Amino acid sequence: MGVDLVDITAKRAALTPARIAFEDALSGRTLTYAQLNDRASRAAGVLARFGVGREDRVAILCRNRIEYFEILFACAKLGAILAPLNWRSPAAELAPLLDDCTPKLLIFGAEDASCALALKRPDLAVLALDQNYEPLLSGAEPLITDLRWAADAIWTLMYTSGTTGVPKAVIQTVQMSLINHVHVTQAFGVQESTRSLNFLPLFHTAGIQLITLPTVIAGGTTIVLPGFDVERAIDIVPSLDVFFGVPAVYQQLALHPRFATSDFSRVRSWGCGGAPLPDALVETYAAKSVRVFNGYGLTETGPTAFVGDPTTPIGSVGKPQMLLEARLVDAQGEDVAVGEQGEFWLRGPGVTPGYWRRPEENARTLTRDGWLKTGDIGRQDANGHYYVAGRIKEMFISGGENVFPAEVENVLARHPAVLEAAVVGVADEKWGEVGHAFVALRPDAARPSDVELTQFCRANLAGYKTPRSFTFVEDFPRTAAGKIRKHLLVPEASARAR
Structure with missing residues (x-):
């Protein structure tokens, strides 16, 4: 038996009707909890007029806006399922997702009207x-x-970013949102007085869950930006209580001319996820008396799983949150010793029941006793802190030794000229595979030679981990979470290695 959830907006309207639920960062328009519940209830009526009922899917294609959350809550009131679509994708990439989730209605914003209309089909109404x-x-x-x-009602279908293949829809239940709320409020201290900022894409789980939905459940106020805008963000962040971003966002803020003079003293909690946070960036914020807590989670975990705290060493993602079990296992599914590397297996009421219409994937990823095989490799230290080494699929073997790109990338990011790096393995006749590093430089930094970067790596890494070649880039292909889409870099690296 799961744990049911009350109608969030109805309960908030009863508890704190006059408090501000949402504020539009561009127009200044605000919505109280009473207004939010009224509009969400009316939106449920609108969806019903389009024939949407329990378990029917509603696709939505839009930038961050208050209306998105009205529709999210309207779907919950109806028992319908919301399927957010990636507005960065062309219609040709989105059409198979519509074939997969078969929505009755497609809702879209003006910025994405042409794409939405290209997706129109006879059995699909549009709004x-x-x-x-x-x-x-x-x-x-x-x-x-x-x-x-x-508790077990499907609330959303979140299509994974597809860093290594075709996106698949992760089922997100009502209970998963409740468990995520428990984890987020404990980790970041979200409460009724909290002001947070919503800007991460809403077709990604972090856009909803980190930390907007927990803020709404707690009765706080969320400021909504259509997307990340560093100029507006540098003005808004000092007025917040909690801030959550991905490493690319923290990097952009740190590079802003006003970063050094900005007063962040009000912000009591800083969280980061979606990709590894380089140690050098943690230290940049620490110089301003800001401790950014790295975390780890997946769409499949709702997403909050691990979060650091003041006792957490730099580089660690902290410990499993209250309602989550974690194991590190070897290839045979046996627990590894403390300090040894293994695959993260996670279990708890906040873990997805599976993937939408993917029974084979479910059987491959979820064990019979409820463990989620994450495909991520990590280790645990003697104090119970966990570290993520990287994806199993990204690991390569050089001279018989396992190399995890995240470790090499973290070292490269410490070079004074390097802003960010991505390392992939390429075939090598002598060693089997060797590393190829793609490097983005800091603004106005002089380009270091390959020899200089090699020597820098050799001073901090074993020889087999040091990249054999380097390519300098302006930026990287990324997912919505800011992760570098490394599979798109492999062909170029392989071509250069020939």
Whole structure:
């Protein structure tokens, strides 16, 4: 038996009707919890008019905006399932996702109208947020729905970013959101007085769960930006209580001319996830008396799984959160010793029940007793702190030794000229595989020679871990979470190695 959740907006409207739930960062428009519940209830009525009912899918293609959350809550009230689509993808990439989730309705924003209309099909109704939504909402009666949301009800289908292959939909249940709320509020101290910022893409789990939905459940205020804008963010962040971003966001803030003079003293909690946070960047913020806590989680874990705290060593992702079990296992599924590397297996009420219509993937990824095989490699130290080495699929073997790119990338990021690095393995006749590093330089930094970078790595890494070649780039292909899409770099690295 799972743990059901009350209708969040109805309960918040009863508890704190006049408190501000959302604020639009561009227009300044605000929405109280009473207004949020009224609009979400009316939105449920609008969806019902389109024939949307329990377990029907609603696809949405838009930038970050308050209306997105009205529709998210409307789906929960109806028992419908929201399927957010990646607005960075062309229609040709999104069409197979619609074939997969078969929505009854596609909702879209003005910025993505051309893509949405290219996806139109006879059995798919469309709703334009910037044309039809408000008139329909104003004419709709608030729909009276069940005030309890079933724990196992599917709330959203979150398509993975597809760093290594075709995206698949991770099932996100109501219970997963509740467990994530428990973990986030404990880790970051989210409460009724909290002000947070929403800017991470809403087609990614972090856009919803880190930390907007926990802020709403707690009764706090979320400021909504259409997307990350470093100029606006550098102005807004000092007014926040909690901030969560990915490493690329922290990097952009740190490079801003006003970073050094910005007063971040009000922000009591800083969280980071989505990709490894370089030690050098942690130290940049520490120089401003800001401790950024690295964490680890997946779409499949709702996502919050591990979060650091003041006792956590730099480089660690902390410890498993309250309602999560963790193991590190070898290739036979046996636990490894403390200090040894193994694959992360995770279990708990916040872990997904599986992938949408992917029974073979479910059988491969989830054990019969509920463990999620993450595909990530890490280790645990004697004090119970965990470290993530990288993805099993990214690991390469050089001269019989395992090399995890994240470790090499972390060292390269310490070079004064290097902003960010990505390392992939390429074939080598002598060693089997060797590393090839793609390097982005800091603004105005002089380009170091390959010999200089090699010597820098050799001073900090074993010889077999040191890249054999380097390519300098302006930026990297990335996922919505800021992760570098390394599989797109491999062909170029392989070609250069020939």
